[in-house]
Amino acid sequence: MAASALVSLSKKIIKPFSPTPFSERIYKLSFIDQFNSTQYCPLVFFYPKNKGNVVTPSIEPSDMCKVIENSLSKTLAAYYPFAGTLRDNVHVECNDIGADFYKARFDCPMSEIVKSPDRNVKEMVYPKGIPWNIVTSNRKLVTVQFNQFDCGGIALSTCVSHKIGDMCTISKFLQDWATIARDPNLKLCPQFIGSSIFPPTNEPVNEPPIQKCVTRRLVFSNHTLKSLLSEPSQVKNPTRVELLTALLYKCGMKANSSSLKPSILFQTVNLRSFIPLPDNTAGNFSSSLFVPTYNEEEMMLSRLVSQLRKEKEQLVANYKNCKGGQDLVSTTMRPFQEIRKLFKDMDFDMYRCSSLANYPLYDVDFGWGKPNKISIAEGVFRNVFLLYDNKTGDEVEASVCLDEESTMSAFLREMEQFLQFEISSEEIKMEARC
Numbered sequence: 001m002a003a004s005a006l007v008s009l010s011k012k013i014i015k016p017f018s019p020t021p022f023s024e025r026i027y028k029l030s031f032i033d034q035f036n037s038t039q040y041c042p043l044v045f046f047y048p049k050n051k052g053n054v055v056t057p058s059i060e061p062s063d064m065c066k067v068i069e070n071s072l073s074k075t076l077a078a079y080y081p082f083a084g085t086l087r088d089n090v091h092v093e094c095n096d097i098g099a100d101f102y103k104a105r106f107d108c109p110m111s112e113i114v115k116s117p118d119r120n121v122k123e124m125v126y127p128k129g130i131p132w133n134i135v136t137s138n139r140k141l142v143t144v145q146f147n148q149f150d151c152g153g154i155a156l157s158t159c160v161s162h163k164i165g166d167m168c169t170i171s172k173f174l175q176d177w178a179t180i181a182r183d184p185n186l187k188l189c190p191q192f193i194g195s196s197i198f199p200p201t202n203e204p205v206n207e208p209p210i211q212k213c214v215t216r217r218l219v220f221s222n223h224t225l226k227s228l229l230s231e232p233s234q235v236k237n238p239t240r241v242e243l244l245t246a247l248l249y250k251c252g253m254k255a256n257s258s259s260l261k262p263s264i265l266f267q268t269v270n271l272r273s274f275i276p277l278p279d280n281t282a283g284n285f286s287s288s289l290f291v292p293t294y295n296e297e298e299m300m301l302s303r304l305v306s307q308l309r310k311e312k313e314q315l316v317a318n319y320k321n322c323k324g325g326q327d328l329v330s331t332t333m334r335p336f337q338e339i340r341k342l343f344k345d346m347d348f349d350m351y352r353c354s355s356l357a358n359y360p361l362y363d364v365d366f367g368w369g370k371p372n373k374i375s376i377a378e379g380v381f382r383n384v385f386l387l388y389d390n391k392t393g394d395e396v397e398a399s400v401c402l403d404e405e406s407t408m409s410a411f412l413r414e415m416e417q418f419l420q421f422e423i424s425s426e427e428i429k430m431e432a433r434c
Contacts, residue, residue: 009105020095039161044374072101086161113125126377166284168285211403265291353387361374362391
């Protein structure tokens, strides 16, 4: 299939609907923004053919595209740093340069892209060379591709730079964009206050090198996850994310080395509820819990789950006792400093887990219904786990990225042995031929 199915591809720039006021032309990054890479976070939303009904008639793909463009323009006016230019690791120039917008048409059903085992085919729904890549001087902070298929389905891919927002921000941006598509008169009110809470430092840009990796998507039912912890545990009612994160970390460690090397797990945590801040606070407000593992005895699933819970409870307590101001800055900076000290004292294998579970991504409705499927581009960093819900919320999908096929095979064997049954690969359910 591949490139022969791509019938046409065009590009334009979507600029903000209204100019950014002069007083807001310089957007200072917070020190948490500074710690984050400029790399794009790539998501794609698959929508089946719009059949319409009595209340909402069907919409032609060309009209859908126009709705997407117009609503993006209005959303960028509210999210004005997203339409700017990253000048250094201290500020964004809010110059209304806009977002890159690609429109592609494919002479094939949408299911051929979704089900293809070929990474290059799957990534055709994204602008070429953008997923997980870094923002360079000639690239916008936001890049979008509207994909139209001959079955009538559409796929909308979005790539937003991590430098200007964590997944909570990106999720809110997408929800607001979809809301404006349904109601153009709605007023959006994202708050860009990060640097007033966490003033910038002289932190250098942290750009992780892109690596050759192998990605597999695995599906776990909520029932399976709840039954995982047969060992005695100090954690009452562990969450799905705690259980699955611990399991993936355990199997990853065992697959990567015949003799255990000291390893460390980083789990991304949204700080908004701890500080506290409203959900519409845009930018990066996330940190990491970290669980070091030094020997095989510490690899017990119950211990890993307990450590994740313990670290989270300690984080909550730290913020609860925080007096604000410089104390808040010191409390938030502490994990970054502790991580650096750990890596200075010892060589660890590093594992990272980020969860999008419980984010309302399946509610991103531009006026023709909710997506049938949401996906993330295949990874480019080894030992990374990305978790997200399926459409009904009764399963969690895990995107597992390891260094090579032999490691992935060992990982899957460890997983199957632990679960005592064959784990399922991602199943794609699309309406009709889409």
